[in-house]
Amino acid sequence: MGLLQTLAGPLAPHIESLPTWLVIITAFVSLLTLTITINVADQILTRRSDEPPVVFHLLPWIGSTVTYGIDPYAFFFKCRAKYGDVFTFVLLGKKTTVCLGTKGNDFILNAKLKDVNAEEIYHPLTTPVFGKDVVYDCPNSKLMEQKKFVKFGLTTSAFRSYVTLIAEETRQFFSRDAPSKRFASTSGTVNLPPTLAELTIYTASRSLQGKEVRERFDSGFADLYHDLDGGFVPINFKLGWMPLPHNRRRDRAQKKMAQTYMDIMTERRKEGNLEREEDMIWNLMNCEYKNGTPVPDKEVAHMMIALLMAGQHSSSATITWILLRLATRPEIQDELLEEQRQVLGTKADGSIADMTYEDLARLPLHNSVVKETLRLHTPIHSVMRVVKNPLPVEGTPYTIPTSHVLLASPGVTSRVAEHFPDPMLWEPHRWDETPAEEHAHLAPSHVKEGVVEEKEDYGYGLISKGAASPYLPFGAGRHRCIGEQFAYLQLQTILATVVRDLRFQNVEGVEGVVGTDYSSLFSRPLSPAVVRWERREKK
Numbered sequence: 001m002g003l004l005q006t007l008a009g010p011l012a013p014h015i016e017s018l019p020t021w022l023v024i025i026t027a028f029v030s031l032l033t034l035t036i037t038i039n040v041a042d043q044i045l046t047r048r049s050d051e052p053p054v055v056f057h058l059l060p061w062i063g064s065t066v067t068y069g070i071d072p073y074a075f076f077f078k079c080r081a082k083y084g085d086v087f088t089f090v091l092l093g094k095k096t097t098v099c100l101g102t103k104g105n106d107f108i109l110n111a112k113l114k115d116v117n118a119e120e121i122y123h124p125l126t127t128p129v130f131g132k133d134v135v136y137d138c139p140n141s142k143l144m145e146q147k148k149f150v151k152f153g154l155t156t157s158a159f160r161s162y163v164t165l166i167a168e169e170t171r172q173f174f175s176r177d178a179p180s181k182r183f184a185s186t187s188g189t190v191n192l193p194p195t196l197a198e199l200t201i202y203t204a205s206r207s208l209q210g211k212e213v214r215e216r217f218d219s220g221f222a223d224l225y226h227d228l229d230g231g232f233v234p235i236n237f238k239l240g241w242m243p244l245p246h247n248r249r250r251d252r253a254q255k256k257m258a259q260t261y262m263d264i265m266t267e268r269r270k271e272g273n274l275e276r277e278e279d280m281i282w283n284l285m286n287c288e289y290k291n292g293t294p295v296p297d298k299e300v301a302h303m304m305i306a307l308l309m310a311g312q313h314s315s316s317a318t319i320t321w322i323l324l325r326l327a328t329r330p331e332i333q334d335e336l337l338e339e340q341r342q343v344l345g346t347k348a349d350g351s352i353a354d355m356t357y358e359d360l361a362r363l364p365l366h367n368s369v370v371k372e373t374l375r376l377h378t379p380i381h382s383v384m385r386v387v388k389n390p391l392p393v394e395g396t397p398y399t400i401p402t403s404h405v406l407l408a409s410p411g412v413t414s415r416v417a418e419h420f421p422d423p424m425l426w427e428p429h430r431w432d433e434t435p436a437e438e439h440a441h442l443a444p445s446h447v448k449e450g451v452v453e454e455k456e457d458y459g460y461g462l463i464s465k466g467a468a469s470p471y472l473p474f475g476a477g478r479h480r481c482i483g484e485q486f487a488y489l490q491l492q493t494i495l496a497t498v499v500r501d502l503r504f505q506n507v508e509g510v511e512g513v514v515g516t517d518y519s520s521l522f523s524r525p526l527s528p529a530v531v532r533w534e535r536r537e538k539k
């Protein structure tokens, strides 16, 4: 009662005669007031001029977690207006320093390995999902080797086969006689997020993951995937280790899924190389680390899970945004179709000719639609690193201490008028002047004229450092995405295939697109996001 009495403040003399609930509430309010006062005083009195300003917040530990979590971009822009490009906010008890602008992106994404670390921050979330000894559950040098293996598997001849497989899978998915019967009629409405998540996983599994994985999606694998995906939630950065029901389901699914990949490998070895397809399992089964050790089956399985998870969310969110945006601009759908007619030509029956991998680079508007969508709807809004050495920020009096986490948000630079006039307008034609060779390698960057693009090899081939670019949806530096080319191929092929058969428009009374759901790890369109579809007349 002593502590309660103290906290009950003015009510203390009468505490014995008051109902317990009133005493508890009064004590709670007093404690909260005291905590807020101490926290606010601490921010005012202990402000250090050699560290970035701290975003004002009332509650310790919670800090700005809620405002950041609801809409990270709104939060970043508001803080930028008040504090400049470099500021610190409290995210679940952790001082997190945000560095915005092209300089901020470069400072974090191209920082030296000895100074910043990705695995310490990502590991608690990713290791239980991917499995041990891969990606963030191994030294960085091993991750660089694993990225090299994946990159080497993404050959031109593999890409050629993927375009055919993805186009076929997409055609079937939207056909009248697809098993789902979703598109059995000539027009209707469809909730795009869950529908396109399904299509994305079918197309990725049929191509990159291999035919056995695709077959298993028709029988049980989808449930395993779903349970595993349940472990990919932001709260698991902190509670990934806890035996909560969703984590138990995740762990069971991870074991079964890894075993499925290992069974596929055993089966393939038994059968020999007959009918060998150019998928990633075959490629990884034949890779060797620098020290001469072949990649163990378990690691191949875990890498395959990592690729499945890394690609699924980002690509599925992107293709959904693409179709949502196109539904607001039917004339762009007609332009896309016309581009295909002009570039690919028509068959004897009047339908557009089949598309090859090489054709993708000859469809600049298709490329621009993907590129523009990734500019406004980049799926990864925050890229984080742990600080390992005190880091002076050039051009400022600040040094970031090792107790902080660093956060880069390249999505901010791609939303500012300085780099992109009328930045919040979705306009694929803003990329019309993009040089042809950028479409050719399907891996666009956006570097100002006259700026020499710096390249570096971190152990998985030469890549652009992207330091000067305000457009970095695939990141930069040693942790840069290795799935960019595959993602472009997948997204462009789905886009080209679907606009041939269907036309989309907003349902009556709806304008623009739905808002963004930032509650999961990857930002994605809020669901439901329903649009009208209509089958095009076959010519």
Ligand code: HEM
Pocket (backbone or CB within 6 Å): 118, 143, 147, 306, 307, 308, 310, 311, 312, 314, 315, 318, 374, 378, 379, 380, 383, 384, 472, 473, 474, 475, 476, 478, 479, 480, 481, 482, 483, 484, 486, 487
């Ligand atoms: C890393 C974006 C598709 C595999 C990254 C990063 C970004 C990104 C921004 C850097 C994260 C960081 O620095 O911490 C995207 C986008 C995609 C996409 C926007 C699609 C639209 C894919 C696909 C795959 C993939 C299809 C696999 C086939 C990876 C892997 C990493 C990564 C393995 C980790 C690299 C590392 O930490 O070194 N991605 N990604 N991504 N991405 Fe992607």
